[in-house]
Amino acid sequence: RPHPLLGPPFRRKVKARTKRQHATMNGQAAPGCARCSMSVVVPAYNEEKRLANMLREAIQYLQRRQASEAGFTWEVIVVDDGSRDRTRDVAARFSAEYGAENVSLIRLPRNCGKGFAVKEGMNAARGQLMLMVDADGATRFADVERLEQHFRRHPAGKDAPLLVAGSRAHLQAAASVKRKWYRNFLMHAFHFLVTLAIGSEVKDTQCGFKLFGRSAGKRIFRNLNVRRWAFDVEVLHIAPRLGVEVVEEPVTWTEIAGSKMQVTGMAQMAKELLQIKILHLLGIWRIVQ
Numbered sequence: 089r090p091h092p093l094l095g096p097p098f099r100r101k102v103k104a105r106t107k108r109q110h111a112t113m114n115g116q117a118a119p120g121c122a123r124c125s126m127s128v129v130v131p132a133y134n135e136e137k138r139l140a141n142m143l144r145e146a147i148q149y150l151q152r153r154q155a156s157e158a159g160f161t162w163e164v165i166v167v168d169d170g171s172r173d174r175t176r177d178v179a180a181r182f183s184a185e186y187g188a189e190n191v192s193l194i195r196l197p198r199n200c201g202k203g204f205a206v207k208e209g210m211n212a213a214r215g216q217l218m219l220m221v222d223a224d225g226a227t228r229f230a231d232v233e234r235l236e237q238h239f240r241r242h243p244a245g246k247d248a249p250l251l252v253a254g255s256r257a258h259l260q261a262a263a264s265v266k267r268k269w270y271r272n273f274l275m276h277a278f279h280f281l282v283t284l285a286i287g288s289e290v291k292d293t294q295c296g297f298k299l300f301g302r303s304a305g306k307r308i309f310r311n312l313n314v315r316r317w318a319f320d321v322e323v324l325h326i327a328p329r330l331g332v333e334v335v336e337e338p339v340t341w342t343e344i345a346g347s348k349m350q351v352t353g354m355a356q357m358a359k360e361l362l363q364i365k366i367l368h369l370l371g372i373w374r375i376v377q
Contacts (some may be wrong), residue, residue: 132179160173176193227254249330251308
């Protein structure tokens, strides 16, 4: 029975039934574990209408870069979070077109939450850099170069213990004018709760465009507990406790119709923020180095 604070217990059968599949759907094994330059992890739930445009933009960018940058290789991992529409078919079509080595699909047997989906994708990622990006394509994909510049400046290069978070904070003033009053109220309330929960100085915790160094990303997601909307907040809580520096970088963002977040989802996020605060404080959720 689910604990009121801990939430539903982790079910091994979910993980056991998680499958990394390719468009060939012929039962072949997944590609080898050799690293590539960049992994792009795309969590997707009922995204058949928006996913194709996002994948097309991303893959065109990655192909151009591969053609112009010696040694650059890439993969895109779409994690279908128990979608009820044809999200799986969209991803499979791209895998067939661009090859299973470049575009692969992880299917979750039921809806487990965005945080869980991203964690599965990051666990499977082979890239030296690992990018989390939303399926709606709201952030211009080429802005990944803005995030990468922080790795180039670091003495450790791509091996740097960095998490570079895309930020829409610079767009906030204009967006506030367009939003309905209650959405602005909920936004400020959420930011207040985030400050209470983790005290983060990150201005935009929820932007779905974050770049991780391989080691940093693997260690962060190994410790992730939150499965749904507030997982970004826990990621930002875990990172500095693992010695991972968090940096924000402005990105180009356009609102895309079809958001899955509704006003009622704020209650779930508030619960998750409470979990992050209390369960980490009590040591129930332990951070393993």
